[in-house]
Amino acid sequence: MIRAGAISKGTCLLLKGDPYQVTEREFVNPGKGQAFVRLKLKSLRTGQVLRESIKTSEDVEEAEIEERSAQYLYGDADGFHFMDMETYEQFVVPREGLEHKTAYMKEAETYTLIIWEEKPIDIELPYKAVYKVIEAPEVVRGDTATGVTKQVTLETGAQVKVPVFIKEGDSVLVNTETGEYVERVSS
Amino acid sequence: MTQEMAWARRDLDRFVRQFFDERGFLQVDPPLLSPYAIPEAHIRLFQTSWEQPNLGNAPPELYLIPSPELWLKRLIAEGWGAMYFLGRCFRNGEALGRYHNPEFTMLEWYEPDAEEDDALETLKAFVREIPESKSLRTLTERAGTTSLFRAKPLELTVAEAFEHWANIRLVDGEGLFDSAFRSGYEPRPDEDWKTLFHRILVTSVEPALPDDQLVILRDYPAAVRTLAQRKPAADADRSLQVRGRWEAYLGGLELANCYRELADPHELDDFLEQEQRTIQDEGRTPPEPPPGLRNYLAADGHSWAGVALGFDRLLMAVSGTPRLEGVIFFPLHDSVQTSTKRSLG
Structure with missing residues (x-):
């Protein structure tokens, strides 16, 4: 209490x-x-x-929450599959309420899971993380109608607005809560 | 606080004095250290003992005043006429935060032969004149707050506010529990009517109040016992007994309250007895009310209105400052340890 x-x-x-x-x-x-x-x-x-x-x-009453690190394997209809790299135990986090996080989760990356009553219920994403751009449209010179930003696709499938100088293959730092571009990262 | 804010504070202080001086209110300076206080369960007092060599072995407790009301009521009962106070008050037991400092500046005024509606007219004129005064105009224009003071005030009863923002029918008795439950308020163990009323008020009503105009909530339930007079029930609706009390919100923040002050000595006795009992039940010692408190009431058939307004909060609204520390000289915030500070809201 x-x-x-x-x-x-x-x-x-x-x-x-x-x-x-x-x-x-x-x-x-x-x-x-x-x-x-x-x-x-x-x-x-x-x-x-x-x-x-x-x-x-x-x-x-306080909720007794536990944290645990685990590697993200893949997501499917059942939920998000993780593995504890120390015990090799695998578990599934239900999708409910976490859909918006999918777009910023990278396979093989380690995340912190929130465990309540021995069940994983939430995934903590780092506030900002680096992602590779896998699709970036070329901006036609002189085309100012779209302004100074364009939409690109990240390796996780997320669509993010970035400055026009970002090219396919670049790495960018993105705020995982708001989906906003922060800066280009030299890779 | 910046130097610029210190000048703004000076200007607002002058505006207040001028506003009330022009209307013939007498400025009163009651003592800040008092041997008496009205026992009120929800107000915690700062108290100290008076070390006075010739008082024998029973040095009296002295309290830092939580409000100047005792002294002002005494003078108004003696027929001194309209008066105001602008000075320091002290409240213990309130969490330090962006709207609270244990020592703060209060504007309190009393109008004789007046009801809460009369005092409301004074408040509206006061708020309206702020951006018109020469010294404050530049400030409100720069802060972009002029429209807040010029906008037409919104007035509604507490029951209307409950209906509108909480979808709850505010009625005396069990009906409130039913209506609250239907709107998603899970019952809490041992929750009484008054606590449920306040829980709904702070959860659903206050956060929803418009923050771009002066908002007046009036006709507070009589079940919340205060030193405000009961109003005769309106014929249309006898499901809720109310008192002559309003609260004013500016920029979404509670700024002032007003009572049509109690005139019935029996109700005063009941109030004191209940508050003393509640304080004792909580294991504390209630303060001593002044012996002549019964004489500080309006005579039968008369009434007067008393308003208390948070000066520091008014300066926040005038200058568009989101936190109290930004408008007072040496907030206690600055004096508490950095480690504690991190956890403050």
């Missing part, structure tokens, strides 16, 4: 039987009432966003 007043950004709570991670926290004192902590939370299972306010004096 944790006292609601001690909750901070990143705390994992068990709400309605599901694990949630706190993404925003603010203390509020309503006009003539007890103090509350106003939270924005993200379900670690489905990615669904929840807003809750809890009295700062109330105790709430």
Whole structure:
């Protein structure tokens, strides 16, 4: 249990039987009432966003979360397949709520998995990661109608807007949360 | 705080004084250290003991005032007329954050022979005049906040706000629990009506309030016991008893509140007794209310209105500053250890 007043950004709570991670926290004192902590939370299972306010004096249940490194093998209809490189144990992370991450996951790369009640429920991507551009349209000289950016395809299949000077075979740093191009990386 | 903000603070301070001086309000300077305080369960006090050699073995506790209301009410009951206070107040037990500092500047004013609607007219004029004043015009124009003060205020009852933003029917008694449950509010263990009301208010209503105009929520439920008078029930709807109380929000942030101050001595006694009991139940010692508190009430058939407004928050709105530390000279934030600071919201 944790006292609601001690909750901070990143705390994992068990709400309605599901694990949630706190993404925003603010203390509020309503006009003539007890103090509350106003939270924005993200379900670690489905990615669904929840807003809750809890009295700062109330105790709430913490979700016991474990982290584990594993190599990404491949994704299919069952989910994302990983292998723990120390024990060679294989497991599947369900797709539910993680679809948007597929586009930024590279096969054979090692990621951190979030384990709850012995089951992997979430995959932590690095905030920014480097990807190879596998398809980049040539921009016709003088064609300014499309502005200063163009759309390219990354090795993982993700479509990203980049500056026109990016060529096929280049490596680019991309923000995995927003899908935004950060910079070109010399490879 | 930047030097530029310090000048803005000075300008806003002058504006406040001029606004109330011109309207004939007397500026009152109550003591900041007081042997009395109104016991209120949700307000934690800073307290200290007075070391005074000739007082014998019972040095009294002194409190840093959480509000100047005791002193202002006493004077207004004695017939001093309209008055205001602009100065420091202190609240303990509130989490340090972007909207809270334990020591803050409060503007409080009282209007005799007035109801909350009269005080609301004063507030609206006050807000409207901010970007018109010579010294503040440049500031609001530069910060891009002029329209916030010029926009037509939005006024609605708390019940209307609940209906609109939470899809919950605000009624006395069990009906609120049913309506809240249907809108996705899971019951919490031992949650009483008042706590559920506040939970909905801070979760669904406050974050949804428009932040580009002054918003007034009025007619607060009587079940939230305060020192505000009950209003006679409107014929149309007797499902919710309300009080003569409003709260004002500016830029989405709670800025001010107003009561049509209590006049009934029995209700005052009930209030004090209940608050004292709640404080004791929490294992704390309630402060001593002033002995003459019953004499500080409006006479039967009369009423007066009292408004408390957060000056620092007003400066945040005027200057478009998102955090309290940006508008006060030496916020406690700066004095706490860096390690603690990282975890502050």
